[in-house]
Amino acid sequence: MKYEKINILPIKKIVENNAFIKTFYFEHQLEARPGQFVWLWLPGISEKPFSVGYQSNNEFGLTICQVGNVTKKIFELKIGDKVGIKGPYGTYYEIGKSKNIALVGGGYGSAPLSFLAAKTVKNNPDVNISFIIGAQTKNLLFIKPEDFNQKIKFYFTTDDGSVGTKGRVTDVLEKLLSENKIDYIATCGPELMQFKIIELAEKYKTDCQISLERYMKCSCGICGQCVVDPLGIRMCTEGPVINKELALKISEFGKYHRGPAGDKILFSA
Numbered sequence: 001m002k003y004e005k006i007n008i009l010p011i012k013k014i015v016e017n018n019a020f021i022k023t024f025y026f027e028h029q030l031e032a033r034p035g036q037f038v039w040l041w042l043p044g045i046s047e048k049p050f051s052v053g054y055q056s057n058n059e060f061g062l063t064i065c066q067v068g069n070v071t072k073k074i075f076e077l078k079i080g081d082k083v084g085i086k087g088p089y090g091t092y093y094e095i096g097k098s099k100n101i102a103l104v105g106g107g108y109g110s111a112p113l114s115f116l117a118a119k120t121v122k123n124n125p126d127v128n129i130s131f132i133i134g135a136q137t138k139n140l141l142f143i144k145p146e147d148f149n150q151k152i153k154f155y156f157t158t159d160d161g162s163v164g165t166k167g168r169v170t171d172v173l174e175k176l177l178s179e180n181k182i183d184y185i186a187t188c189g190p191e192l193m194q195f196k197i198i199e200l201a202e203k204y205k206t207d208c209q210i211s212l213e214r215y216m217k218c219s220c221g222i223c224g225q226c227v228v229d230p231l232g233i234r235m236c237t238e239g240p241v242i243n244k245e246l247a248l249k250i251s252e253f254g255k256y257h258r259g260p261a262g263d264k265i266l267f268s269a
């Protein structure tokens with residue numbers, strides 16, 4: 001059972017994606033599915049959950065944004081330094097029989113979607129993929145179309161118009177939906193972005209899966225830290241990837257999440 005096993009792995013490669021995001025690569029057969037996450041343990045510091053952003057037969061990558069104390073320590077790591085990895089855990093994206101899919105990513109959320117894109121190109125080559133990626137400005141975009149099969153159609157949006165379309169990922173998504181070009185949406189990124197995407201998926205009656213990140217402690221469904229109102233389901237086991245129908249039953253979705261002590265933290269636009 002994977003819950004019990006911690007693999008102590010040296011960092012094989014580090015790529016600096018932008019000023020705030022780095023991808024750490026490890027040589028290990030992880031066998032994760034897109035949307036699943038692992039725990040990265042820094043002995044003496046803490047352990048934190050991170051989605052799998054890249055995976056090949058014998059390698060995987062975690063794309064990490066520096067936000068607080070633990071990610072600051074992770075950013076100080078060098079090639080060859082060892083960390084503990086547990087997992088993979090959680091639910092994953094399932095495109096089913098969809099033929100025209102849209103992947104909509106913001107921030108580090110684009111990384112697990114690029115894993116989904118790469119896997120879909122390999123296993124379902126007849127599926128058309130529109131990959132919509134948004135950022136505040138050009139320097140924060142880190143996905144490079146040249147790293148992918150040319151079959152993926154990329155759309156970039158920036159708030160300041162420094163690259164791609166000026167505006168939001170949801171503007172591009174709505175255009176594609178209104179042209180009847182999409183039958184499944186996978187999204188990962190800021191919760192308010194995902195909330196708006198669910199609204200569009202409802203409006204255009206399109207299947208959609210989101211990734212709902214909640215503060216996690218045990219990751220195996222025991223502690224109850226990551227339960228969501230009012231259903232009480234655990235995002236570490238029944239999530240983080242959930243479908244539109246379930247997301248719409250979660251009253252806190254797009255409104256608030258909880259900190260480590262269970263305190264409510266409101267999302268602000």
Ligand SMILES: Cc1cc2nc3c(=O)[nH]c(=O)nc-3n(C[C@H](O)[C@H](O)[C@H](O)COP(=O)(O)OP(=O)(O)OC[C@H]3O[C@@H](n4cnc5c(N)ncnc54)[C@H](O)[C@@H]3O)c2cc1C
Nearest residue numbers: 048049050051063064065068069070071108213214215216
């Ligand atoms: C399923 C899942 C997948 C994630 N994937 C990624 C990823 O691919 N890349 C990435 O950069 N980040 C990811 N995160 C968020 C990441 O775990 C936090 O950013 C990180 O733990 C921050 O730690 P810190 O000490 O640097 O910052 P802190 O100052 O401790 O926290 C900053 C914010 O990070 C979040 N956070 C902190 N600890 C946890 C925790 N134990 N569980 C959930 N959220 C936490 C909270 O929203 C908090 O407000 C993921 C979280 C979840 C739940």
